[in-house]
Amino acid sequence: MKRTARALAFFAALLVLWELFVRARVWSPVLVPSPLSVAAYLGESLADGTLLSALLVTLRRLVLGYAVGIALGIPLGLLTARFRTLEDTLGLLALGLQALPSVCWVPLALLWFGQSEGAMFFVVVMGTLWSVIIAADNGVRNVPPIYARAARTMGSHGLHTWLRVILPAALPHVVGGMKQGWAFAWRSLMAAEIYVTILSGFGLGHLLHYGRELNAMEQVIGVMIVLLTIGLAADRVLFSPWERLLHRRWGTNR
């Protein structure tokens, strides 16, 4: 409760400072809208449904691409850690591509898939996949070999060892990688939505983009606040429970 109160007080103070800054008239209110006008925009767009429908479009793209990125990335990371041939080939490719800013995939995606959901999906998967492969691979390499040896003496081998010993032992790294993958997926999708108009769905990135075109700063900032809130909420809903579980079992919490 104390921590929640502290966080709330912090954000309230930010809002007050922001309002004071606007009232000081350092910059034109066209460039720096007041918190109240941003709130008004958020209220209106919520009421007329544009914000919610954009949110749903974006989240659907994100969740779909992210899920596929994770579902491919974790097994591939386990495989690159297991097989030297895959480490020297796919592993190297993943290492290179995870460093590539995912917005770089956008031109390619447009040429291959056109202005379609397929292009969005492709960009999100590419944004997620490589860092998840690297994290899973790294997680496996950090598993103390003694676990697998102990499991072998108890009669575990092959797939059983991988699923019941190595994968759970690598879980702290894997969850870290999923969290990073989520951040990368989010960024790549926003880049793609700001960059490209997709006729089949109007996402948060588009809302941001049109806010700029219309010089509607309250819209730009309003959408940014929505993005930030989703980022925080995802962390709390998707990852915090996992991290708490891991801390409790591994005894790694401060």
Add this chain to the structure above:
Amino acid sequence: MNAPTSLPPAPPAKLSLRGVGKNFRARGNDIRALENISLDVSEGEFVCLLGPSGCGKSTLLNIVAGLERADEGTLLCDGEPVTDPGRDRMMMFQESALFPWLDVLENVLFSLRLKPGMNAAERREVAEFHLQLVGLEKFRHAFVHELSGGMKQRVALARALAPNPRVLLMDEPFAALDALTREQLYGDLQRIWRDRRKTILFVTHNVREAVCLGDRVVLLSPHPGRIQREFRVELPRPRDINSVELARHATEIMAELKGRNGGTASERKVA
């Protein structure tokens, strides 16, 4: 949950090693780790392999466990050649090697889930019995990091005993513990060994520990690892590591270990 008060132990097995040799390749060189190891361990016997680091005692234990293969010689467990790990030979390591994602009970159940022909209730019963055997039934739902070093090794012992192996292989299991905890575990291990009748092969570099636990102490010398000498210890049990009698034996073995007496592979009685 009440654990059964008794579960019949499996009959202990005998081990027979003949001319076992092992090489390692390191930086392009062949290193001779073990040479011509011949050793018989009878059913229910407690044998300690004693030697300085690098004498190949852990390698030898790994070969008996089936985790590594000998390059030469034969190894029989009750007449059957050993090539792979098996539930008849369970192993304990210097680190507990308990799984941090499982609680204490689930760790013990891990080895039982891999044993065919048991239902969930039976597995639970056997796990509880062995937790009680090592005195940790109250900690069944604790996580590994919540246990002390000694408690971890007790759980590891329960996990190794639960599938009812015929041979217990122990690789310096108490080396990382403090002296007080260790002494307690010497008592417990002797009691459990008596009650559960296991053949035990115990690797250590601690002379007193070897004399305290073993019916026989097999002294290994390094480079390459070979059997230098065997000592039969015929002190009454349970033995106290601090007894004068035990210290006298340990001194004698220590002298041999330091090479004052010169080594032959003959067996000698010291009691």
